[in-house]
Amino acid sequence: MAPPDNDVLWARSLHCALSGSDALSGVSLGVREGEILALVGPRGSGKTTLMRCLSGQLLAQQGEVWFNSSPVHTLGPAERERLRRDRFGWIDPEPGLVPELTGWENTALPLLLRGVSHRAAKTAAQEWLERLDIGACARKRPHALTHSQRQRVAIARALVTTPSVLFADEPTATLHRADGAQVLRTLTAAARSHGITVLLATHDAEVAALADRTVALLDGRRVGTVPPASGAEGVAACSLSV
Amino acid sequence: MLALRLARGAHPLVLTRRLLVAAAAAGVGFLLLCTLGYAVGHPERSSASVLRLLWCALPLAATVQFAVAVARTDPSTRPRPGLSAIGLGPARLTAIAAASTAVACALGSMVALLFYLHLRGDITGLPFDGAAADLLAADEPIPLAAALTLLAVLPVIAATAAGLALRPRTAPAEPEGAEKPMPSGLPWGIALVAVGLAVETYAGRSGAADGLPLPGRFDGNPAGVLAGWVLTAFGLAMAGPGITHGCGRLLQAARPGAVRLLAGRVLMDESRRIGRPLGVVSAVVSGILAAAALYDADTGSDAFGPLTGLGASLILACTTATLLTAALESKQGRAHTTEALLRIGAPPTVLRTAALMRAGALLAVFLPLTWLVAELAALPLTG
Numbered sequence: 001m002a003p004p005d006n007d008v009l010w011a012r013s014l015h016c017a018l019s020g021s022d023a024l025s026g027v028s029l030g031v032r033e034g035e036i037l038a039l040v041g042p043r044g045s046g047k048t049t050l051m052r053c054l055s056g057q058l059l060a061q062q063g064e065v066w067f068n069s070s071p072v073h074t075l076g077p078a079e080r081e082r083l084r085r086d087r088f089g090w091i092d093p094e095p096g097l098v099p100e101l102t103g104w105e106n107t108a109l110p111l112l113l114r115g116v117s118h119r120a121a122k123t124a125a126q127e128w129l130e131r132l133d134i135g136a137c138a139r140k141r142p143h144a145l146t147h148s149q150r151q152r153v154a155i156a157r158a159l160v161t162t163p164s165v166l167f168a169d170e171p172t173a174t175l176h177r178a179d180g181a182q183v184l185r186t187l188t189a190a191a192r193s194h195g196i197t198v199l200l201a202t203h204d205a206e207v208a209a210l211a212d213r214t215v216a217l218l219d220g221r222r223v224g225t226v227p228p229a230s231g232a233e234g235v236a237a238c239s240l241s242v
Numbered sequence: 243m244l245a246l247r248l249a250r251g252a253h254p255l256v257l258t259r260r261l262l263v264a265a266a267a268a269g270v271g272f273l274l275l276c277t278l279g280y281a282v283g284h285p286e287r288s289s290a291s292v293l294r295l296l297w298c299a300l301p302l303a304a305t306v307q308f309a310v311a312v313a314r315t316d317p318s319t320r321p322r323p324g325l326s327a328i329g330l331g332p333a334r335l336t337a338i339a340a341a342s343t344a345v346a347c348a349l350g351s352m353v354a355l356l357f358y359l360h361l362r363g364d365i366t367g368l369p370f371d372g373a374a375a376d377l378l379a380a381d382e383p384i385p386l387a388a389a390l391t392l393l394a395v396l397p398v399i400a401a402t403a404a405g406l407a408l409r410p411r412t413a414p415a416e417p418e419g420a421e422k423p424m425p426s427g428l429p430w431g432i433a434l435v436a437v438g439l440a441v442e443t444y445a446g447r448s449g450a451a452d453g454l455p456l457p458g459r460f461d462g463n464p465a466g467v468l469a470g471w472v473l474t475a476f477g478l479a480m481a482g483p484g485i486t487h488g489c490g491r492l493l494q495a496a497r498p499g500a501v502r503l504l505a506g507r508v509l510m511d512e513s514r515r516i517g518r519p520l521g522v523v524s525a526v527v528s529g530i531l532a533a534a535a536l537y538d539a540d541t542g543s544d545a546f547g548p549l550t551g552l553g554a555s556l557i558l559a560c561t562t563a564t565l566l567t568a569a570l571e572s573k574q575g576r577a578h579t580t581e582a583l584l585r586i587g588a589p590p591t592v593l594r595t596a597a598l599m600r601a602g603a604l605l606a607v608f609l610p611l612t613w614l615v616a617e618l619a620a621l622p623l624t625g
Contacts, residue, residue, distance in 0.1 A: 057585070085587030096582030099418045100507035112500035113588055119497070143420050157586065 007066075008033040008197050009165055014053055014063035016046075016220075023049040024060065024220045031165070036188055036198040038211035046220040047201035051167045054199065055088050056080035068164070085113065089158035089166040089196075091187075093173040095150040097142040097157075104129060104138040107156045114161070128156040132186050148179035155187055165197045172207065184210060245341040248318040259312045260346045262563060266305040267350025267396050268357070269556045273298050274392040275358040276549055282382045301553050304526075304560035306400050309347060311519070311567040313339045313404035315574060332410035339408050344401035351393040359384075424487050425513055431481025431521070435474050435615065442470030443622040467623065471532070474615060475525035482521020485611075487513035489603045500588075505596040509603070512572045519565040520604065524612045526561050530554060531616035536623055 009031040016024040024046045031037050031054075039047045052058040054065055056072050057080075065072040067087070072080065084090070097106045107125035112118070129135050132152045142150050151171065158166055171187065172180030188210050191198045200211055208214050216223050249260065277298055281291035313319060319339035330338075362384070445466025487510050494506025509516070533554075580593060 090585055098579055100511050141421055
């Protein structure tokens, strides 16, 4: 069964078990070109696993993944790695920068890995750092930067190759709220101006409000809405039973 | 007991490293016991016995260095969430590291004692019973207290050194990737190498055609040669980090691509960890090369016995193993960076090529250097 034409990324009934427990059970998803799609759900709901399946880092036991009308799930490991390097970008909750390299070298690393010349990679990296308001960090090593600056360097590293799809896995989870909001605004603005499709995994409803569309996950399944977490659950039961 | 229990569940590779420590300890213990045997058999030649004992200090030092390096890479000595949850913090983990080092070394010492008694003929029922009975003075009773004291030296020193190397620090650790200044030992190292070679040349000239100072041939004169060689070795060990740093700097110079950038920067940052054992290996190899050249020139020398060979191979094996362990420690320390690189799509071949490039650069610099120092050291004595 071929995917619809206007979907850049398309998954059908993904089943994925990680270390014995079902992380995904029957998730289907279509991502349209140029949209910002938020995957919401609490911790352990399968957001990261779904993104890893979609980006080809992980092979689902069942189900299909298509990128631009070509199958991803039938590719070998080396081809999936090349696809990830050439077409996808990835942002983790932790910046994951190389500690020995300076800010611009970290940003330029994906370009250098593709064999772009040193001068062109440096120019592109510095442009992206300027665009994300951290041009002053270009010559500093990661340990000398604040956490939000490091995270923005990581975002610049993911955007410098202008990928087709950007996977952002809780990009603001470890930041303070003000820093996080700023990082997210720059991320979404840059993605919209360059027509990059973004998959944004988050557990925060405010973050999800920045997206065009929201898909909710719970216990590895797609659900209509995520029930609000009630912190005081069981308080009444305790007072009754004791 | 916890140290033993943790050792039981360890990875085979970790156990192999500990067994290597035990084997090195057995070698050192055997050398020490042979010295004791010589002293018991020849009470009249006490200064020669002391000299033999002093020569044992070199393999002992190499073994202690190796034991500490193994303790540093041991996964069971690193703070772990599982153990810190039950209250085993850095202080107790240091004690565990010291205890496991002591256990490995004591095991080796025990093997050495059994082997020694077997060769003397005190333990029978195996091949080579009493094969070296004459050499080891089998007719004299072995002084038990002396033997046990000699055998206890290595476990005590190694455990203390491991404990000191892994002691919990009060100062906060330097953040990962902080720009480190260039190691300052390079000028001192070069100066020491030069002074050592000069001393050696001077002493070699006055000492005429006397062979290398080894047990039995010690007449006071070649002490200068030995002192010069020790100075040279210290110089090489001090210069190692600086040279390694320079290699890294050269690798990442002039518009590097991804491979050269990663290889060079990592080498610059790991120069202390890798450079020092590398300098020691270089010093040992150059010393062995110089000694081999001397023995080729000095035909009919009786100083090169099986025990000298055992000592030399022990030193070489321990220093090389220390270097490999340091490289492993550096790899372990960078594990999460490697993971992050793989996640952004860096092909594993790039990382492997970078590692090979580092090794190649170091070999290209240190091999000629070692050869040069060995030639210069042997020149005044053979020529």
